[in-house]
Amino acid sequence: MERVDPVRVVDLVQTVKTALAGGLAWWMAGVFDLDQAFLAPWAAVLVVHETVYKTVSRGSQQVAATFFAVFLAFGLGITIGTGPWSIGLVILVGYLIGQLRWVKEEAGTIATTGLVVIATGSIAQTDLLASRLIDTALGVAVGLAVNLVVWPPLRDRAAWSQAEHLPGELGAVLRDVAGGIGADLDPHDVKAWIRAIRKVDVHIDQAWRLLWQAKESGRMNPRRSQPTGVRELRKVLHQLEQAVADSLSMARTVARSAENRTDWDESFRERWREVARGTADAVDAEDVPRLEELGEELARMTEDFSQSSLEPEVWREYGGLLMNLRNVHDALTAAVQWNHEATPDKRRSKRFDDPREMLRRERQAGESRRRLSAARGGYSAEGERTPEHTQERTQG
Template identity: 45%
Template structure:
């Protein structure tokens, strides 16, 4: 139960999850409201296009709601007109369905419609198969579409317009935590005597981090887009998020340096025995400390590791004459670059998204395990 409570608390405090929940709730609200207006208030005969159009225009950002939404609305209107024309010419038949699909896919290829061929085809099929006999029905369907569009736009603009700042910040926060965890694991593996499969696992984890970085870039771009046409005051900061871009580039560098470090380690079959304790112990210690500082967003600790690394390098330069100097140099440079990159990320700690203060209520008598 304690583990389940912890997982639920983590989910409740996760702004990325709440962003998805909010978008889902707004989409449902827009569709249901459009249905109620079309079916109950205006009593239109076939009001299904109202919630359909509302679903199409509620996007993750206000800007996309207007830009992409209008393309989808235009596609819906084209589909209604196209299905009506085909139905009145050929009736409801196999030939009519085939002709409608061909025309819909051809019209959907027009660049201005933003590749909405599927929307045109599916909407056209629904309209064709549910009736097309009267002009009144055609007007009703166009009115349904207009209601859905208006409701969708209004809901997305008025009801807490989405701003992806917190979501992007949380994604970036997770990445520097994962980088720090990987560095600590590498240091621990070297201390215990790593095997080839350990090195392969570390390299694979850097590839996973590359995927996380791509996702974070997408979230930052979405956050920047969410600031356009957004009336909320915090949106100003995200209109030109150069600081965020710089942090992502530095995390990319840290991941690349970590992969290079792991590949260097993979070429060494007996690390401690080959390097000697004079190099192995201090360097592994600094690698672990750098990982803990990066994961904890502690710029002072990273600076302290940087100073230790500089002093260690000078000491080696003055005393060491090992044949392993090329390996020493490669590992020292990798660690120095990681520390420098993550130091800037740690200094930007205020940019991070704070976890939401939401938890499962503590039940009386449910004492935490101790």
């Protein structure tokens, strides 16, 4: 049975939650008979983000931006009217206010909301101005409530899932390179390798984004689950980034060799191809012992050819390919080991302790210590006087 991709699951759930927030906000706007009811679902939809922390942050910014926009438009409309100058100024000042750090994400909201307020003639109707603020605040509150109550997102499993695919992708490129090295190398093959390597690099960037979302998703999250393995995942991604750079260097070295029609030593070619192809196969099979054997073979190969009487130019080429392959092999080995050690049940640590639960357990432990001390005549398990008994004797 094919495993469900956590990235798609989280994205699908967020889509459903966004729709739920919009519908619920519209219903509540009808219940409260709001004048500009459409603003509530509008704000609710915009505020449901991939983490609770971002929902709170962007929601508060959106409310603040709406307040700024309404009062800015009202002030300009009263002082200079509702002509082109007021429209231009509300946009200009709105974007200038949006440079403030705590509303920087909503600079466009300030400008466009102010524009709408002036253009629709709402300045003359102060009740509509107040309604716009109330409707927006209601939508933000509904969006925040939905994101908090309905499966608050934790993005750690999505980050792990994205990273799991990377070693296999890089291994596939390594297999293609091993299969393509030969006297009849086609330059188009090298271009295809480079495109595939750059695609892996894009996927690594996606894993980094999910990793930062995973760190952020634990903040303000009522589920209190603490993402774990973040440090290990960061280390693996750094190694894979280096492996991508080495893979690109490897592909370009092979391409230059083909252009210069360099005659490769047949023994070197076959041993290098065997290690590269074997590494790719071992990554697919998640065979850590085999990867370790290939690492030893790569070390022996380096030793053998370093002692041979090769021309300096040839050895520079061989040495570069051996170093590239070693770095790629080491990164893939570390990634496979990490996948083995970090099984899904170990990727999320126990939940953050609820402060009330911690206090209750502390009181119970204190009661147990006092009862045990009383039973032993005021002595601890180590034979020392307990602080409680010492205090009682002093007061006596």
